[in-house]
Amino acid sequence: MRSPEQQTDPQPELTVWAPHADGVEVEWTLDGQPSQRTALERRPEGWWAARLPAGDTLDYGFRVDGGELTPDPRSAWQPYGVHRESRWFEPRDFAWHDATWAGPQHGEGVLGAVVYELHVGTFTPEGTLDAAVERLGHLVELGVDVVELMPLAVWPGRRNWGYDGVGPWAVDDVYGGPEALQRFVDACHGVGLGVCLDVVYNHLGPVGNYLSRFGPYFSDAHHTPWGSGFNLDGPDSGPVRRWMVDNALRWFEDFHVDALRLDAVHELRDDSPTHVLAQLADEVGDLSQRLGRPLHLIAESDLNDPVMVTATADGGRGMDAQWDDDVHHALHVTLTGESQGYYADFAGHCRAMPEGGPVAVLAKTLTRGFLHDGTWSSFRGQEWGAPVDPGVVDARRFVAYLQTHDQVGNRAVGERISALVGPGMQAAGAALYLTSAFTPMVFMGEEWGATTPFQFFTDFEEPEMAQAVTEGRRREFESHGWAAQDVPDPQDEQTFLRSKLRWDELEVDEHARMLRWYRDLIALRRHRHELTDGRLDGVQLDFDERDQWLVMRRADLRTVVNLAESRWTVPLDAEPSEVVLAWEPSQTKLKPQALYLPPRTAAVVRVG
Numbered sequence: 001m002r003s004p005e006q007q008t009d010p011q012p013e014l015t016v017w018a019p020h021a022d023g024v025e026v027e028w029t030l031d032g033q034p035s036q037r038t039a040l041e042r043r044p045e046g047w048w049a050a051r052l053p054a055g056d057t058l059d060y061g062f063r064v065d066g067g068e069l070t071p072d073p074r075s076a077w078q079p080y081g082v083h084r085e086s087r088w089f090e091p092r093d094f095a096w097h098d099a100t101w102a103g104p105q106h107g108e109g110v111l112g113a114v115v116y117e118l119h120v121g122t123f124t125p126e127g128t129l130d131a132a133v134e135r136l137g138h139l140v141e142l143g144v145d146v147v148e149l150m151p152l153a154v155w156p157g158r159r160n161w162g163y164d165g166v167g168p169w170a171v172d173d174v175y176g177g178p179e180a181l182q183r184f185v186d187a188c189h190g191v192g193l194g195v196c197l198d199v200v201y202n203h204l205g206p207v208g209n210y211l212s213r214f215g216p217y218f219s220d221a222h223h224t225p226w227g228s229g230f231n232l233d234g235p236d237s238g239p240v241r242r243w244m245v246d247n248a249l250r251w252f253e254d255f256h257v258d259a260l261r262l263d264a265v266h267e268l269r270d271d272s273p274t275h276v277l278a279q280l281a282d283e284v285g286d287l288s289q290r291l292g293r294p295l296h297l298i299a300e301s302d303l304n305d306p307v308m309v310t311a312t313a314d315g316g317r318g319m320d321a322q323w324d325d326d327v328h329h330a331l332h333v334t335l336t337g338e339s340q341g342y343y344a345d346f347a348g349h350c351r352a353m354p355e356g357g358p359v360a361v362l363a364k365t366l367t368r369g370f371l372h373d374g375t376w377s378s379f380r381g382q383e384w385g386a387p388v389d390p391g392v393v394d395a396r397r398f399v400a401y402l403q404t405h406d407q408v409g410n411r412a413v414g415e416r417i418s419a420l421v422g423p424g425m426q427a428a429g430a431a432l433y434l435t436s437a438f439t440p441m442v443f444m445g446e447e448w449g450a451t452t453p454f455q456f457f458t459d460f461e462e463p464e465m466a467q468a469v470t471e472g473r474r475r476e477f478e479s480h481g482w483a484a485q486d487v488p489d490p491q492d493e494q495t496f497l498r499s500k501l502r503w504d505e506l507e508v509d510e511h512a513r514m515l516r517w518y519r520d521l522i523a524l525r526r527h528r529h530e531l532t533d534g535r536l537d538g539v540q541l542d543f544d545e546r547d548q549w550l551v552m553r554r555a556d557l558r559t560v561v562n563l564a565e566s567r568w569t570v571p572l573d574a575e576p577s578e579v580v581l582a583w584e585p586s587q588t589k590l591k592p593q594a595l596y597l598p599p600r601t602a603a604v605v606r607v608g
Contacts, residue, residue: 010054012088016072017239018214019046021064026050028060029085037063046215046239058088062214070210073217073243074169076178078154082166082208091254094182097190102293103258104145104194109294110259111321111396112532113145114434114522115196115441117404120149120175121159122454122500123444129171129180133187135503140191142447142515143522147188148196148261150405152181156207157459159496161405162198163263164205164458168247178255185256196259196298197251201244202267203227207465215239222269232270245280249287252295259296262319266302281318296320298399304370304385309397321439324398326370330362331402331429334563336420340480342379351376359550359563363541366436366552369398390536397534400438402429403446405454412477412487414455414499416446423449423510427517427583428561428602432552434521435531435559435604437539445501447518448511455488457496466491520581524604530555542573556608562597570595574607 018024024040030053040048040062052058061069061084071078075086104113116139124131139147151162154170171178185195203226204211211217216236222229230244231237251257262277270276281297288295299319301308304326310316329346333339339347348357352375353364365371369388377384388398401407408416417426426449434440445452456473460466470491474484488495505511525531531554543550548563549570557580560570571594579595582588582603589596590605597603 011051012054012058012090013049013051014040014060014072015043015047015049016040016062016074016214017046017243018048018062018064019236019239020215021048023065024048025063025066026052026060027063027069027085028052028058030055031057046236059085060088061085064213067213070213071167072169073211073214074247075154075167076170077173078167078170079173079177082154082156086170089178091178091182091250094179094186096182096256097186098256101189101256104294107294109320110146110194110196110296110298110439111394112439112534113194114143114525115146115148115399115439116142116144116444117148117401117441118150118444119161119405119454119499120152122496124503125500127174127500129176129184133184136187136191136193138506139193142442142519143526144193144442146194146196146259148259148441149198151198151200151263153200154208155205157461159457159459159493161409161456161458163200164207165200166204166208166210168200168204169250181255189256194258195256196261196296197255197257198261198263199248199251200263201230201247202264203229207460207462217243224267224269226267229267229269232268232276233272237272241276241279244276245283248280248297249283252284252287252291258294259298259320261298261300261323263300264302265299265308265317265319275317277317277319278312281312285318298322304372306369306386306388306393309393319397321397321399323404324365324369324400324438325407326372327365327398327400327433327436327438328402328404328407330358330365330371331432332407332417334358334362335417335425335429338420345376345378346371350378352378357545359543359545359548362432363543363550366432367536367539367541369393369395369438369536388536393536394534395437395536395539396439396532398438399441400433400436401441401443402426402433403443404441405443408443408454409456412480412482414453414488416450416453418446418449418451418514419453422600423514424583424598424601425563426514428563428600430518431521431559431581431583431602431604432550432561434518434525435552435554435557437534437536437554440525442518447515448506449514450501450505450511452499452502454499455495456490457492457499458490459493459496460491517581517583521604524581528555528557530557542571556606558595558605558607559602560595560597560605561602562599564599566599568596568598570597572605572607576605576607578606580604580606 040050072086076089077087121127153165154167218228219231299322312318333346372385373387540553552559583601
């Protein structure tokens with residue numbers, strides 16, 4: 001990252017870390033003139049640098065020891081794709097309009113906010129950041145506080161979820177490039193929305209990863225599902241850690257984002273005295289103080305351990321929040337009845353929950369955060385996780401959801417919850433997580449029960465890689481009983497096009513009804529401060545596994561869910577005084593210390 005002194009100089013200074021090189025050259029083209037080569041000057045600690053003339057368009061690539069032309073490891077812009085030159089980008093040229101922006105929730109930050117996850121390429125027909133700006137009004141009306149963007153880092157081809165990125169410092173040109181992200185964030189702040197960017201630091205994609213041409217970015221000492229892990233604790237690991245941490249700080253400082261979602265942090269293998277996540281948390285905290293606004297880190301972690309959201313001063317990793325898949329799994333199994341694979345334990349009557357079924361499991365996750373909190377995990381074949389102290393850990397540090405890109409897109413055909421259960425059952429699931437003590441997250445299109453799937457798609461140009469992805473996807477689901485021809489081909493453009501939201505559904509029949517339900521739930525959450533209270537010990541669950549009902553108690557509000565096929569009356573702990581919200585309002589009636597509620601629906605009532 002360039003120092004402030006370097007940033008004020010109109011001549012770009014290119015720097016690159018190549019500790020074992022004998023020489024490094026930059027091949028560059030300025031404003032379409034013939035290309036030139038310039039030798040970089042050796043600097044201390046393996047760095048090389050050269051200053052080039054200023055111009056409107058500077059394209060460049062490095063050659064290490066006379067090798068192939070290679071993009072900048074810190075490139076902000078790859079207009080020609082992952083294999084060719086980088087383009088110089090000066091982030092300070094953008095004219096921001098968010099000087100008064102205090103952060104999400106009027107400066108309170110992300111915890112307890114309503115988050116909305118979206119994939120830029122399928123969110124609109126155009127699939128760009130600028131097109132997404134045109135839909136921000138919908139998110140404001142829905143009641144969203146923070147927009148979470150799936151990864152933007154440059155990837156091979158024209159379409160991808162983003163997790164095959166190989167240029168973590170760049171914004172893919174398909175979405176509009178780096179300035180388009182600045183425009184998007186500026187527009188979001190202008191209408192009161194924060195922005196969270198999904199970033200991937202645990203691996204790079206399989207095509208276009210050239211970091212090893214420069215130095216020991218990877219280590220055979222640690223292995224991940226994608227191959228060798230990043231070198232975070234071996235020789236020459238300092239600059240690798242710096243590459244990662246500087247990347248995160250840059251999104252906050254140069255692009256004004258409010259939070260980062262860190263993909264699969266359990267695969268960041270680091271045996272250093274200070275874990276790279278703790279280092280990142282401390283440096284982001286310092287930057288937050290300097291910028292005068294809240295900055296947050298949200299981890300995706302499979303560890304089920306509150307150490308992830310424990311302060312670094314107390315020996316934790318220092319993440320502000322983490323995704324909570326256990327809440328999703330419990331909701332999913334209770335609503336759909338699916339219990340295959342990693343869902344098995346969430347159906348209950350197992351070592352993790354011997355005394356109850358799926359409703360008991362759901363009650364535990366809504367009051368304790370995890371099912372696997374030191375209990376046996378049959379999917380993992382070992383005891384897993386650690387308990388959450390409900391009197392100590394703020395529940396808003398756990399992000400809860402009914403759908404995510406993973407939980408929809410990693411199904412064989414990418415069905416949403418609305419394709420698996422009736423509208424009343426989706427409404428029940430939404431009511432539970434949107435009135436829970438956690439930080440809720442809506443997946444794009446969920447709010448209107450979108451009919452479009454969200455499927456897994458790629459666009460690898462290399463024939464071998466394309467074939468491997470297609471065949472691998474089909475083999476994976478053939479083992480679960482799917483016919484190969486029924487599994488969408490990730491390489492087929494139609495798989496991508498099918499996944500684009502249909503905005504014409506928004507105000508039609510049941511879609512409009514579902515949208516009103518989500519808007520009303522979020523409005524209730526915003527207007528009743530008790531619903532954004534993160535104290536888990538203030539949440540009580542009453543339920544009956546046999547009669548299939550569940551009541552979540554928070555202050556004087558009761559979220560009542562009737563999962564039964566025919567039973568209509570759900571007992572309450574106190575006398576109900578008002579039906580605040582109901583999926584079937586005309587058929588929902590107050591009874592003495594009970595609620596008359598249609599089967600497979602939900603309501604929120606006030607008692608006392």
